[in-house]
Amino acid sequence: MTSSPSPRPAPIAMADVTAARARIRPHLPASPAMSYPLLDDLVGHGIRVWVKHENHLPVNTFKVRNATSALTALLARDPAAAARGVAAASTGNHGQGLAWAGARLGIPVTICVPEGNNPEKSAVIRSYGARLVETGATYDDAIARCDELVATEALTRIHSTNNVDVLAGAGTMTAEFLEQVPALDAIILALGGGSQCVGAIVARSDMQPALEVYAVQSEGASAQHDAWRDGVARVGQAVHTFAEGIATGSTYELTVDALRDGLTDFVLVSEDDIAQGVRDLLRITHNVAEGAGATGLAGLRALAPRLAGKTVGIVLCGGNLDAGRLKTILEGGTP
Numbered sequence: 001m002t003s004s005p006s007p008r009p010a011p012i013a014m015a016d017v018t019a020a021r022a023r024i025r026p027h028l029p030a031s032p033a034m035s036y037p038l039l040d041d042l043v044g045h046g047i048r049v050w051v052k053h054e055n056h057l058p059v060n061t062f063k064v065r066n067a068t069s070a071l072t073a074l075l076a077r078d079p080a081a082a083a084r085g086v087a088a089a090s091t092g093n094h095g096q097g098l099a100w101a102g103a104r105l106g107i108p109v110t111i112c113v114p115e116g117n118n119p120e121k122s123a124v125i126r127s128y129g130a131r132l133v134e135t136g137a138t139y140d141d142a143i144a145r146c147d148e149l150v151a152t153e154a155l156t157r158i159h160s161t162n163n164v165d166v167l168a169g170a171g172t173m174t175a176e177f178l179e180q181v182p183a184l185d186a187i188i189l190a191l192g193g194g195s196q197c198v199g200a201i202v203a204r205s206d207m208q209p210a211l212e213v214y215a216v217q218s219e220g221a222s223a224q225h226d227a228w229r230d231g232v233a234r235v236g237q238a239v240h241t242f243a244e245g246i247a248t249g250s251t252y253e254l255t256v257d258a259l260r261d262g263l264t265d266f267v268l269v270s271e272d273d274i275a276q277g278v279r280d281l282l283r284i285t286h287n288v289a290e291g292a293g294a295t296g297l298a299g300l301r302a303l304a305p306r307l308a309g310k311t312v313g314i315v316l317c318g319g320n321l322d323a324g325r326l327k328t329i330l331e332g333g334t335p
Ligand SMILES: Cc1ncc(COP(=O)(O)O)c(C=O)c1O
Pocket: 061, 063, 093, 094, 161, 170, 190, 191, 192, 193, 194, 195, 196, 197, 244, 245, 246, 290, 292, 293, 317, 318, 320
């Protein structure tokens, strides 16, 4: 399980990432890449840390790249389908990204969430004019309702991971990061569905083949990690993490092989480590990271002895943390 060349084709190629960059450029600015001496001190081992501030993009996360890539591709490929609208089941960043991109591009967006979804997140989705369908008790109920709406209203489903345009959009983040910091030796990414890591693996292959790509999950939601280690796909494995962006219990068809072939390593961190990451990023960068947006830092601290002396990139995202959880973390707790 190293970054050795794979006989299996990747789900996307660098040309797809390049095309996605051209499509999203009119809509999304480059996000800043910043370094902080205090963060270097915290991580230690002579590591130079670069933070990609994806929290400075609309809806505070790279997921807006994925959504904008997918919707601009749909608009170019099938304007009639785009006019009918798109749908997804998502309680968080994917839904928010689609809502933002749909408003920007004039594409109707329907987001299905379970009843009782976090009101702060539902408010963000609605604020961009998306139709929010609250249905059932669980995420699976929301997926079932989304399936019905896709069928009855001829909507286009935009899956958060199993969609090549979504993956290409995620790849634009690493491509941009490598242009900003060509010296990067490694990048450490929180992994949920795997779009961000697969995007990095593809961008690396063309721009900086020596770049090491590390994935990080919470010990409480380790399905993808476990599958990467033992080669057995997972469906519906238990998920206990406050880092909702990476609260994934399953592997995904389009990313599982590319992750297996391309990741340098895959590590787990504790919920306490993630909460500490949120506190450290706030103290040092004065940016609010959500759990998944601080997981890269938590992973870096776990990997630091192995990365001694290297230049390492992490990604800060911030859209998914509600005030109650933030308060708990700031008081020194773990939600
Ligand atoms: C903030 C944040 N980080 C990381 C991830 C995981 O990304 P991926 O699904 O591409 O693995 C997500 C997914 O929603 C996210 O919202």
